Amino acid sequence: MSDQVAHTDMGGESSGYEARFLEAYDEYNDALFRHAKLRISNHERAIDLVHDTYTKVWAYVRQGYEIKTFRPFLYKVLNNLIIDEYRKKKNQSLDALLEQEGIDEGSFEELSESSVEALAATLDGRKAFDLLDELPDTYREVIILRFVDGLGPKEMAELIEEKENVISVRIHRALKILRQKIEAADELATEKRKAAARKKKATK
Amino acid sequence: MKRFSEQFHKKSQTVKLNKAEQADLRSRVVSYMEYHPLPAEMKLTSAAKTKKASAQPIMREPFAIYNVPFAQLFKFGSMFAFIMVMVVPFVAERAIPGDTLYAVKVNFNEEVRSTLAWSPYQKVEWETVRLNRRIAEAKLLQKEGLLTDVVEAEVAAAVKYHAENAKAEIETLRASDADEAAIASIELDANLTLQAQSFDSVLGDEAAGSTGTDLIADAIDASLVKQLSNATTSLPALPKLIARVEQNTTRVRELEKTLIGQVGSEVMSDVTRRIVDLERVAAEAFNLPEEEVKKAQTLLVDVISRAQTLVVYMTELDVRETVAINTAVPVVLTTDEININRTEIMSQIDTYISQINNSEVEEEALLEKLAVAAQQMEDIKAELQDVDVYETYLARSADALALGHDAVILIEQSGVSVSNQIPAVGVASSTESIATSTATSTEEIAEPSEEETPVMETGDIEIVASTTDQIIEPVVPTSTAPTTEEVDVVDDISSSSTQTQSELDEEI
Numbered sequence: 001m002s003d004q005v006a007h008t009d010m011g012g013e014s015s016g017y018e019a020r021f022l023e024a025y026d027e028y029n030d031a032l033f034r035h036a037k038l039r040i041s042n043h044e045r046a047i048d049l050v051h052d053t054y055t056k057v058w059a060y061v062r063q064g065y066e067i068k069t070f071r072p073f074l075y076k077v078l079n080n081l082i083i084d085e086y087r088k089k090k091n092q093s094l095d096a097l098l099e100q101e102g103i104d105e106g107s108f109e110e111l112s113e114s115s116v117e118a119l120a121a122t123l124d125g126r127k128a129f130d131l132l133d134e135l136p137d138t139y140r141e142v143i144i145l146r147f148v149d150g151l152g153p154k155e156m157a158e159l160i161e162e163k164e165n166v167i168s169v170r171i172h173r174a175l176k177i178l179r180q181k182i183e184a185a186d187e188l189a190t191e192k193r194k195a196a197a198r199k200k201k202a203t204k
Numbered sequence: 205m206k207r208f209s210e211q212f213h214k215k216s217q218t219v220k221l222n223k224a225e226q227a228d229l230r231s232r233v234v235s236y237m238e239y240h241p242l243p244a245e246m247k248l249t250s251a252a253k254t255k256k257a258s259a260q261p262i263m264r265e266p267f268a269i270y271n272v273p274f275a276q277l278f279k280f281g282s283m284f285a286f287i288m289v290m291v292v293p294f295v296a297e298r299a300i301p302g303d304t305l306y307a308v309k310v311n312f313n314e315e316v317r318s319t320l321a322w323s324p325y326q327k328v329e330w331e332t333v334r335l336n337r338r339i340a341e342a343k344l345l346q347k348e349g350l351l352t353d354v355v356e357a358e359v360a361a362a363v364k365y366h367a368e369n370a371k372a373e374i375e376t377l378r379a380s381d382a383d384e385a386a387i388a389s390i391e392l393d394a395n396l397t398l399q400a401q402s403f404d405s406v407l408g409d410e411a412a413g414s415t416g417t418d419l420i421a422d423a424i425d426a427s428l429v430k431q432l433s434n435a436t437t438s439l440p441a442l443p444k445l446i447a448r449v450e451q452n453t454t455r456v457r458e459l460e461k462t463l464i465g466q467v468g469s470e471v472m473s474d475v476t477r478r479i480v481d482l483e484r485v486a487a488e489a490f491n492l493p494e495e496e497v498k499k500a501q502t503l504l505v506d507v508i509s510r511a512q513t514l515v516v517y518m519t520e521l522d523v524r525e526t527v528a529i530n531t532a533v534p535v536v537l538t539t540d541e542i543n544i545n546r547t548e549i550m551s552q553i554d555t556y557i558s559q560i561n562n563s564e565v566e567e568e569a570l571l572e573k574l575a576v577a578a579q580q581m582e583d584i585k586a587e588l589q590d591v592d593v594y595e596t597y598l599a600r601s602a603d604a605l606a607l608g609h610d611a612v613i614l615i616e617q618s619g620v621s622v623s624n625q626i627p628a629v630g631v632a633s634s635t636e637s638i639a640t641s642t643a644t645s646t647e648e649i650a651e652p653s654e655e656e657t658p659v660m661e662t663g664d665i666e667i668v669a670s671t672t673d674q675i676i677e678p679v680v681p682t683s684t685a686p687t688t689e690e691v692d693v694v695d696d697i698s699s700s701s702t703q704t705q706s707e708l709d710e711e712i
Contacts, residue, residue, distance in 0.1 A: 017242055017246060018237065018242065021237070022234075022237075025230065029221075029226070029229065029230070030220055030221065030226075033219075033220065033221050033229075034216060034217075034219045034220060038216065038219060047221070047225060050229060051229060051233060051236075054233045054236075055233065055236045058233075058236065058237055058240065059240065061242070062240060062242055062243065062246075064243075064246065120208040120209070121207070121208060123208050124208070124211065125207065125208040125209065125210065125211020125212035125213075125214070125215060126211050126212075128208065128211075128212055129212050129215040129216060130215075144216075147208075147209055147212040147213060147216070148212070148213060148216040150213070
């Protein structure tokens, strides 16, 4: 069955639940894949996680639960799958990792949205994106949700099951880390350029 | 920050699935959905919501799939079924021929009820009820002037059909239980007889030339004649009869309770009197010695027949309105009542003899006639002393009374006044009381006050004649319908009185 036929069959003759579900698939599958890919940095595994996300949601629908808004539900399921994925990879749990990282309540500066904006204004988005893999998942998660998926603090808090303040602190710290990494990368690049110039000069 | 967000977001958009991967992923998800379809009930409810989507199915597969809204169909089907099964039959029960729902009443309600009658006996009973229903409907239509020729023919056909059905069931029953079949036959006979009487009464009330109910009456009569000709001559076994009598008397007692408050006190007392009669005759039959089994059986058959007639009389309003209870179920006189009647008849004869003997007639020829008449009356009177059978007593006494009556007329015609020294007789009032009251009133009848005794004057001859008729009138055969023998007896009485008078004239 080709994609076109499958699409028509399920969308045209299917029941309301099926039609709505496929609509949600078409709308969010790309964003979910992007989210998963950026979180776990594995293309094939990200596809599998998106597939698993949709099959789990479909199973939920089949049980008779009514899903009024698919987007947060899909993100919630995917997030749980990603956490499971981390648990499989790492010997220690994510909670233990979080405890080690010592997430505190944060300073007033970190809690301020304007300070986040001010901090972000100093950063190059393209460079930050390239360095995303170097962030711990806790920070990478909030950066992706905020700047890739476009979720607001409240939605993120509900998804991650944390307070909005914690989310703000994490974003602030993530940006700080990114700035440091960008600066470090810039410095490294400057040094490399200088070294290359010196080498060129010496060669001459 | 906006610049950072834009840059970051723009860069992130480069991460995406290629076309092949997208198609593959979608195919996997759709396959999963197909292998894990929604439960049927969810499909139904969602189909209702997405009516628009399913309204235009696209035929892309060899077999098209159509969603049938079973839930809604079931819901509306249930409501429809409830209306059809419960409401319509209930309303249809009041339908009469010509109504829209009449077909439901006859072809659904009654047929369903027929299936509930398991035994052939119950089937006979039910067919009898159906027959009564058809007749009641016809009477109702006739009352309202709606009995057209077509409807009349239909009702007549239905009467025949139900009567035939009942007979067929009786024949079926006869194969397995002849006694039950005989009892069922008796009851059907009683029912048909009463309905025939009722229709005769209706026809009597009809204006001359009206053909209404003729067909129906003919159908009833035809069924009755057939029924009587088919009736078995052998009597049912005594135990079966006793059991049926017990059932029937219990039933009439129950029906009597339901009549309280619905009918007048006079009708109630009449019904009660008949029930008392039934119970008394049944008790007499039960107490008969073993040697008189045949008599007991005959009595109980009569009780069953009368009980069935009484049941129909009590349950069918139209029958109550058209047939007098004394016609439907005549009173069975008690021994005391019979004795009182006999005494009164004897007093009447004595009165006539006294009037003849005390007359001051001087004409020789007339004196001879009167002497012969008085002698014959004395002979009959002596003969009556030895007659035990009440019906025979009545027949013979009627001869004597007719002679006396004629003699008094002759005396009157000769211009001689009839002696007023007449023995005390309280005929009219007492007879009437006997006919309609229960046994308790018999005691009152047995002690007539001499002070209240009417003094019969010469001009009272006609009164004597009429009171004599009243004496005879209530004394009717015990069966519900006059049998051929009974009709003959009545004819004999009238013919004998006529012959007696003519013979007397000849002798004179």
